[in-house]
Amino acid sequence: xxxxxxxxxxxxxxxxxxxxxxxxxEALKRQLPVLDVVEKGFVAGIREVGRLWEEGxxxxxxxxxxxxxxxxxxxVLQPALQExxxxxxxxxxxxxxxxxxxxxxxxxxxxxxMLSANGFEITDLGADVPVKMFVDEAAEKGADCIxxxxxxxxxxxxxxxxxxxxxxxxxxxxxxxxxxxxxxxEEWAREIGADGYAxxxxxxVTLTKKVTGAxx
Amino acid sequence: xxxxxxxxxxxxxxxxxxxxxxxxxxxxLREWEVPESWNISKPDQLVEIHxxxxxxxxxVIQTNTFGANRIKLSSSDAGKELDPVEVNEKGVECxxxxxxxxxxxxxxxxxxxxxxxxxxxxxxxxxDEEASKAFTAQxxxxxxxxxxxFIIETMYDLREALAALKSVRRVSDRPVVxxxxxxxxxxxxxxxxxxxxEKEIEAFLSEGASVMGANCTLASGDMxxxxxxxxxxxxASLVFQPNAGRPEMEHGVPAYKQHPQEFADDIxxxxxxxxxxxxxxxxxxxxxxxxxYDRLTQGG
Numbered sequence: 099x100x101x102x103x104x105x106x107x108x109x110x111x112x113x114x115x116x117x118x119x120x121x122x123x124e125a126l127k128r129q130l131p132v133l134d135v136v137e138k139g140f141v142a143g144i145r146e147v148g149r150l151w152e153e154g155x156x157x158x159x160x161x162x163x164x165x166x167x168x169x170x171x172x173x174v175l176q177p178a179l180q181e182x183x184x185x186x187x188x189x190x191x192x193x194x195x196x197x198x199x200x201x202x203x204x205x206x207x208x209x210x211x212m213l214s215a216n217g218f219e220i221t222d223l224g225a226d227v228p229v230k231m232f233v234d235e236a237a238e239k240g241a242d243c244i245x246x247x248x249x250x251x252x253x254x255x256x257x258x259x260x261x262x263x264x265x266x267x268x269x270x271x272x273x274x275x276x277x278x279x280x281x282x283x284e285e286w287a288r289e290i291g292a293d294g295y296a297x298x299x300x301x302x303v304t305l306t307k308k309v310t311g312a313x314x
Numbered sequence: 315x316x317x318x319x320x321x322x323x324x325x326x327x328x329x330x331x332x333x334x335x336x337x338x339x340x341x342x343l344r345e346w347e348v349p350e351s352w353n354i355s356k357p358d359q360l361v362e363i364h365x366x367x368x369x370x371x372x373x374v375i376q377t378n379t380f381g382a383n384r385i386k387l388s389s390s391d392a393g394k395e396l397d398p399v400e401v402n403e404k405g406v407e408c409x410x411x412x413x414x415x416x417x418x419x420x421x422x423x424x425x426x427x428x429x430x431x432x433x434x435x436x437x438x439x440x441x442d443e444e445a446s447k448a449f450t451a452q453x454x455x456x457x458x459x460x461x462x463x464f465i466i467e468t469m470y471d472l473r474e475a476l477a478a479l480k481s482v483r484r485v486s487d488r489p490v491v492x493x494x495x496x497x498x499x500x501x502x503x504x505x506x507x508x509x510x511x512e513k514e515i516e517a518f519l520s521e522g523a524s525v526m527g528a529n530c531t532l533a534s535g536d537m538x539x540x541x542x543x544x545x546x547x548x549x550a551s552l553v554f555q556p557n558a559g560r561p562e563m564e565h566g567v568p569a570y571k572q573h574p575q576e577f578a579d580d581i582x583x584x585x586x587x588x589x590x591x592x593x594x595x596x597x598x599x600x601x602x603x604x605x606x607y608d609r610l611t612q613g614g
Contacts, residue, residue, distance in 0.1 A: 153499070153501065154497075154499025154500050154501040154502065154504055156508075157504060157505075157506065157507055157508030158433075158437055158506045158507055158508075159436050159437055159507055159508065160508075162436050162437045163436050166436070199345055199346070251563055251568035252568060253345075254563060255563075281561070281563070286563065
C-alpha cells in the first residue's frame with residue numbers, strides 16, 4: 099500500500115494526469131481505502147508541489163499541471179468519496195469563488211480542488227462573482243461556509259461586503275466566511291469580521307475543517 | 315537638435331516617469347473604468363499627469379496605453395466598446411501635447427505596450443500568433459502616431475515578451491525598451507512563469523532590444539540585488555522601475571507607504587549597481603521622480 103501511495107504522490111509531482119487517473123482507477127479496482135489514497139497519496143503530491151512553488155523551484159505552469167493531474171485523479175475517485183465508501187461522510191458544503199471585479203482564479207480553483215479531495219461538497223462560482231451571488235447561492239445550497247478569493251487590493255473590500263450582506267439578511271450566524279488571496283492577511287480577516295484567512299490551498303483545508311467543525 | 319535616447323543613455327542615467335495607474339486613481343479613476351479610456355474621455359487629465367512628471371524631471375514619459383492591445387481591451391465589457399486605434403492614437407497625442415507645451419529638448423515619448431492578460435500553455439491557451447497579431451496592430455498605431463521609442467512592460471512570460479518585441483521590430487526601427495516583472499524567491503529572481511534574468515538577457519539581446527530590465531512587483535529595496543544580477547551578466551543598457559513598497563489597505567483603499575526619499579536612496583543604489591535608466595512603477599508619483607531627479611543631479 100505504501101509504495102502505491104508513493105506512486106500516487108509521484109504522479110502528481112511528475113504532472114502526469116494519465117498516470118494519476120490510472121492509479122485512481124486501480125485504487126477503486128483493488129478496493130483500497132479511498133480517503134487514504136487521496137490524502138496520503140495524491141494530496142501529499144500536490145502539497146509537495148505547493149511547497150516547491152513557495153520555495154521558488156516550481157512556478158505557475160507546474161502548479162497548473164499539478165492541479166490538472168490531481169483533478170483527473172479526483173474525478174475518478176469522487177463517486178467513491180461521495181458515497182462514503184472512503185469511510186467518511188461529506189464534511190460540509192462550501193460555496194467558493196473569486197470576488198467581483200477580479201478574474202484571478204487559479205488559487206481559488208486549487209482550494210476548491212483540495213476541499214473536494216477532503217470530502218467537502220463544493221459549489222464553485224468561478225471568478226468575478228457578485229457579492230449578492232455568494233450569499234444567494236449559500237442560502238440556496240444551505241452552505242456551511244463561504245470561501246472568497248481576492249487577488250487585488252482594489253477588489254478585497256468585496257470580501258467585506260459579502261459579510262455585510264450576510265448580516266443584512268440575518269444569515270451571518272449560521273455560516274462561516276473565510277478569505278484568501280495574495281493581498282489578504284490574518285489582520286484583514288479580523289478587520290472585516292471573517293472567520294479566518296488561509297495563505298494557500300493546503301492551509302485552506304485545515305482552516306475550513308476547523309471553522310466548520312468537521313472531523314479531521 | 316534632439317539626440318536619440320540611445321545616445322543620451324551612453325552619457326548619463328536616463329530618468330523615466332512614475333506610475334500612471336496610481337495617478338489616474340488619485341485623479342478619480344473608478345474600478346470599473348478602463349484606464350486607457352481616459353485618453354479619449356479625459357485627455358486634459360492625461361496631459362496634466364504627463365506634465366507633472368516632466369516638471370519633476372522625467373526625461374521619458376510613457377503613454378497611457380498599457381492595456382490598449384485588442385486582446386486586453388476585449389476582456390471587459392467597457393473595453394470592448396473602445397477602438398484600440400483611437401485609444402493608442404489619443405494616448406500618443408496627450409503625451410505629445412504635454413511635451414510640446416513643456417518645451418524642453420531631449421524629452422522622449424515612449425509608446426507603452428503591456429501584456430495581453432492571457433496565459434500561454436499550460437496555464438492558458440494564448441498562442442504566439444494571437445499575441446503577435448494584437449501587439450503588431452498596437453505597435454503599428456503607436457509608430458504611426460509618432461512615438462520616439464517603445465516600452466514593453468510588466469511582462470511575466472518571456473514568450474509573450476518576445477512576441478511583443480518581434481511585433482514592434484516588424485513595424486519600427488526605433489529603440490525598444492523591454493522589461494519583465496520578477497518576484498523575489500528564496501532561490502533568486504523569477505517571473506511568475508519561472509523565467510530568469512539570464513534567460514531574459516539571452517533572449518532579448520538576440521532579438522534587437524535596445525534597453526532591457528525589470529519593472530513592477532518588487533519594491534525598490536528588493537530590486538537592488540536584481541540590478542547587480544543583471545549587471546554581472548551583460549554590458550547592455552539596463553532599466554529598472556520598481557514599486558513604492560507594497561500596497562496596504564487603509565480603510566478600504568490601497569495605499570503605498572514608502573517615502574520618496576527612501577525610494578531615491580534605493581534608486582541611487584541601483585545606479586551604483588549598474589542601472590543605466592531608472593523610473594517608478596505602482597505607487598510612485600511625481601514626488602518620487604522629483605526625489606530621484608534631485609538625487610541624480612546633485613550626486614554629480
